[in-house]
Amino acid sequence: MKLKHIVSNLLLLCLISLVGCSTESFQDEDISLQNLHEGDLMFVVKETSNPITDATQGINGLKIDHVAIFHHTDSADYALEAYGKAVSLTPLTKFLDRTKGKEGKPLIAVGRVIVDCDMATSMNRALSYLGRPYDHFYMPDDKEIYCSELVQKSFVDHHGLPVFPTIPMSFHDKDGKILDAWVHFYAFYHREIPEGEPGTNPGQLSRDKAVKVAYDFEAPTAN
Secondary structure (H helix, E strand, C coil): CHHHHHHHHHHHHHHHHHHHHHHHHHHHCCCCHHHCCCCCEEEEECCCCCHHHHHCCCHHHCCEEEEEEEEECCCCEEEEEEECCEEEEEEHHHHHHHCECCCCCECEEEEEECCCCCHHHHHHHHHCCCCCEECCCCCCCCCCECHHHHHHHHCECCCCCECCCCEECCCECCCCCECHHHHHHHHHCCCCCCCCCEECCHHHHHHCCCEEEECCCCCCCCC
């Protein structure tokens, strides 16, 4: 019995050691545009503020107003994104050209999920939204979908649970006042502002503990 107990403990220690090493090596891998992995998140950083960045907060104070998912196929690389009219696959080169800053460099912060994630299932879920109309009003239903909502609704762990939680939607400034831009926008379309409704935003995703983010540009300082 003692021998069996010792062997059992040794096996457990080996398993813990292997898991610890694999997790550490995974987190220490190069995270960059030059080393994108399937399912990496590409956060678009702006050089100037806009209504989205004024109402949300990106990692390290970055002005993040969009997020796309990296998708690799045998023939090409893509940004899977809810953008423009619908969820679509944008050729990666076109996506990077669209996100260049004043110095001609793509302002992309790359995020890699570092917690339990069933990436195959998550990507299949994300791809299933292709063609879904873009949600310009950021509503919590699934009839239309916006950029960070695509990520939040798609990424699941191996138990089928969401990797990213929803948060109360924010359309207000740091003082709690709803920004005039959003007041005018929703009034023009005769819509209620979904302040406080369950949702997500790209800045919040960049700060989530489930993601490790890296970027190789100097953070824009312009207001």
